[in-house]
Amino acid sequence: MKKLFLAVGIGSVVLGVVALIVLIVQPLVAICTAAGLILSGSLMIAVGDLLGRVDYLERQLGLYAPDDDAADPDLPQRKCAKCGRTYDFDYPRCPHCGADTAKDS
DSSP states (O other): OHHHHHHHHHHHHHHHHHHHHGGGTSHHHHHHHHHHHHHHHHHHHHHHHHHHHHHHHHHHHTOOOOOGGGSOTTSOEEEOTTTOOEEETTOSBOTTTOOBHHHHO
């Protein structure tokens, strides 16, 4: 969801900049369109960033235990010695059972 908001936000900002370029042809329409697109794009980027921060905090506080299928594909995975499930390598403890990774290493 975070990536969707970021992509839509960046796209809106780009369209807003294009609308500013069209400013020469239709000044009033271009200004209104550009301002709306840049503002909505900036808001989408902010919402995407906020969703990423909430997800991070939920994981740190142990409020969210992702399924094996929902693991972040960009991070290396670690297998828990206690429960056997996989999770992101950078977690200090298993989000599924709470086992400390320092004891596993």
